[in-house]
Amino acid sequence: MLHPTPHERRGSTPIIRLDAVHAGYSALLVLENVDLTVMAGDFVGILGPSGSGKTTLLRTILGATRLYQGDVTVRGASTTRRIPRAGYVPQLETIDWTFPVTVEEVVLMGRTTKSPLMPWHSGEDRRMARDMLERLGIDHLRKRQISHLSGGQQQRAFLARALVSSPDLLLLDEPTRGVDIKTRDEVMHLLHDLNHQGITILMTTHEINTVAVHLPWLICVNGRIIAEGPPAEVINEDVLLRTYGAVMPVIEYHGMPLVAERPHAASFRRGASATEGAPNDPGTMTERHEHGNHSPRGRSGRAAHGTDGPPHRDA
Ligand SMILES: Nc1ncnc2c1ncn2[C@@H]1O[C@H](COP(=O)(O)OP(=O)(O)OP(=O)(O)O)[C@@H](O)[C@H]1O
């Protein structure tokens, strides 16, 4: 059973709030006019093509991007004033693997030392790191170099680092990328358990079907928020076209939307049933690639950027 949606949680407290946010990097505006509310206890999936701003959105919530306009608050405090406390698991490919560090040391990085004058970890820190490694099933790997682990094991090690400080907010950048189907399932179930314990989770992913099956709330991003809602409302051909600029057939399986592979154009045209199910002729895809420039949430958008603003990200 999926968790209550943010709409059912109207009575609970917002933990994250973005209000008309324009954010990016010093020479690049990535996100425009983003309004977002995440309630305490939510479990949210963020979808979007490469370069659409998923990582930038997580980093904006952490106060780690340039905020051109708007407000970002976490637990009611502006991120421009206070760096929010959150467990963060970065995208694995952004990590410098030449750094010689063991799995246990990576996890201990998640525990802040008591004082700069005593920059070593206590016995309790080490015990908590061991407990977390055990919980994630990789305690036997604790003395290994992190770069010598498989992708799934590395994901777990970084998850352990994020969890060892007992955060109530977890931001995960593609936590299921590059892992086999069993590990992916285990990671998703682990995240569900954590969410049931009250941890608010935001995760980015390219795996639309995984989040459609596991998550109660999705956000589609492409430089702005294209759509958000429960998978049954968000995973449809129109939203996917506007998010990814590609035609993706959506089928229903046991009441859940699933994105199917689009057959090769020739076989697509041959089979009558396949053609009936096709959203449109692949020959028309070039025109359909254009993104719609209206928000499904009906926001007209505040203050469009002037010509002297930062350059926009590549399309
Ligand atoms: N540190 C940075 N400095 C400048 N530009 C950046 C930086 N990080 C990302 N970008 C640019 O910002 C845009 C959005 O990148 P982002 O990493 O948020 O995309 P993404 O949706 O996470 O993509 P992916 O699915 O490939 O991880 C891209 O055009 C990218 O080149």
Ligand SMILES: [Mg+2]
């Ligand atoms: Mg990313």
